Amino acid sequence: MYEIRIHSRGGQGGVTAARLLALAAFRDGKYATACPFYGAERRGAPVVSYVRIDDRPIRVYSQIRNPDLVVVLDPSVMEVVDVLHGLKRGGKVLMNGTTTEKLHGVPAFAVDLTGIALREKLVIAGSPILNTPVLGALAKMGIISVDSAKKAIQEMFSDERNVRAAEAAFQELVI
Amino acid sequence: MLTIATGNKAVAAAVKEVRPDVIAAYPITPQTEIVEQIAEYVTSGELDSRYIPVESEHSAMAACIGASITGARTFTATSSHGLLYMHEMVNWAAGARLPIVMANVNRAIGPGWNVWAEHTDAFQERDTGWLQVYVSTVQEAYDTTLMAFRIAEHADVILPVMVNLDGFLLSHSMQSLDTLNAGDFVPPLHLPHAIDVLNPAGYGTLTGPDEHFRFRWEIEKSMRRSRKVIAETERDFAERFGRSYGVAEEYRYEDADVVVIAMGTLGKEAEVAVDLLRNEGVNAGSLRIRWLRPFPDFDLSGREVVVIDRDYSFGFGGVIAQSLMARQRVDLYSVIAGLGGQEVTYDDIAGFVRDRRPGTELWFGVNGDV
Amino acid sequence: MTEIPKEEFILKCTSACAGCPSTLILRYVLKAAGSDTVLVVPACCTSVIQGIYPNTAVNVPLYNVAFAAAAACASGMSEAFQKAGKKTNVIVYAGDGGTVDIGIQALSGAFERETDFLYICYDNEAYGNTGMQRSGSTPIGARTTTTPGGKVHAKKDLDAIVAAHNPSYLATACAAYPQDLFKKVQKALTLRGSKFIHVLAPCPPGWRFSSEMTVEMGKLAVRSGLWILYESEFGKVTINGPSKAAMIKPVPIEDYLSVQGRFKGIDRKAIDALKSQAEQRAKHLQKEAEGIC
């Protein structure tokens, strides 16, 4: 089972990112679950979402303690949350941003999802949309196939810019 | 059609498939997505139901009652405080023999406010004459909602059915979902005592002790008959659609020396614990209770039993543990866990089994003696 | 200008959204009420805004109670304080859903019994806590998550319902006019019996406008005449300055509707209904203010 923890802030689309990722994995023919952990807080508070991907049905509902991959959609949550907490030995980190220098000693990758969203003018109520571009980055990392990433986005969103943003993230992420 | 959905969306999709005539519901976390999805279906024209955006849950159930007695198919959904606020009408629906189907998204009860999973809400309605079923996956939420209509409306039952799913853990989790073309799996509703101006009758009229007593006995008889109807419905569902669940779902149960009993998502998590324990050489199995009313009969003799209750009856104990003990001579280890959404992992469950002390009760995570 | 005390009863650690009107309103309510005050709060955004146990952002006793129960709970509290010879202010701080929908029975009972308390309804015109479903106070034409095509029914006339109970004081206010709100709360608390203040609370995520615009939105509501600021003391109606000005020279209500996402796609019929309701209410209040009603 491959376990992914996504860190974001309420309203940034972390929950949708988890759902898109699960959908894409499902379109790859895998079993997948997305479980957001909802606190009682409002917009802007740090939120975590969990995605599990496996070849067999998934029966676990508890939170992910030891993720294989941590995705940080909003690097500012790192000031209040230890995003590396419980990361599996050999686990990886995907950061939204231009640098991974705050993450010593773990394999970390950065891609400027915010920049991509702004370039594609994917902005709702003043916030850039990160959940569709991040799918491109995850495809590049081999978590899901490019084809399923696209399908998942198209199933959930009609605006083609979302797919373009994912493609841009795929291009820009250096592995 | 194969897709992926939350537990809430799965319930709404099943409701769309059986097309109730009238839906009355009120929002409450974590059920709200069901109401919103239904409002969306009705607004877009995908679902031709009358949707009543009532001003409270008491009115939601009352509106379902008013619709149902005309012979209409009805649905509502709620959770926690909403369920408790409609309590009077919940009793009324069963007493009036109305086959209303309700989804309840299990959530703790305040004070203080807590929106996370706990079964105490529905357990407080367990003596009302409603059938109650608890599900553990998105697919099961969908399939069971379809079955609930058929069971409730069956001539041998004519009682309301409550479908329970764990708040957030299941209501907001996304998993694969195979939506069905139900065809005639749920036949048209025929309510024998529907209001008919050509055949006027008084409904709920002042009733003396003897008649009252007889009406209660009628409810109990239907409850007992419902076991057969549930089994038949499951069988037909399996034949048509290839899936079945049973009154309780067994996992590595046959040869198990120690059995973990739980409901809802904890029942699924327990299966993972069973695998862990088996690898350690412990002959464990699990039993996930689905139907709480009518309460299932199983034979647990000769096995050790660990019961996890995500509920509590103060001054009495875990409701499932106590109910099992009342029915059979088992020495069981009663674990109270997961109240108010407390995190319980498969490791924790394996721990309950390893450290079991039959005849005692553990409040998980609470240190201190009573 | 009235001197507003510097003392804060709402600490800067709420879990409200940015630009939250409910928090702003409560801040001024408590400045006016002072420390000898107990709040009774039914389920609403304020249940969350106040923070999470064991913390609280509110520095007066705050009693959380079930959604339908606020006014009845406050009745008990008020009687008990009186019995004990205390003059503590009992203030219900409730949302529109907890007032016009599920809580209206308790509200009516408390006002009929002339309970000595102040009931404040902050009206963000939907169920904010659960993510913006319609309430009886949602205006016609507004999109909510349970009225995805725009609401078809008109906003319930809460003030007329409360007025029918002959309260000692009834007023409207708006988050964009804190001075006015402050004075009204102060005045209400000098009077005995049941007092009621209905405060418009423009809610950025619910009404879909950006969070710096809360005050602007409240002003537009008043200037367009859709929200009228007035007060009624033992039945005597006074229309307050900003609304008097709006009655002479209103801004078009389209200016108010077009800046809110919830009114996107609203049809002519709904706009006309909003207009005619606003006009009727203005006429009615003007007559009452002149004492010819």
Ligand SMILES: Cc1ncc(C[n+]2csc(CCOP(=O)(O)OP(=O)(O)O)c2C)c(N)n1
């Ligand atoms: C009996 C009951 N039903 C439903 C709920 C869920 N609920 C909590 S707050 C709320 C809406 C509150 O709306 P409003 O009164 O307008 O206050 P706001 O959230 O907008 O501040 C709902 C539906 C509940 N807590 N109790």
Ligand code: SF4
């Ligand atoms: S939804 Fe509106 S009223 Fe509620 S906390 Fe957010 S801004 Fe305030």
Ligand SMILES: [Mg+2]
């Ligand atoms: Mg409201």
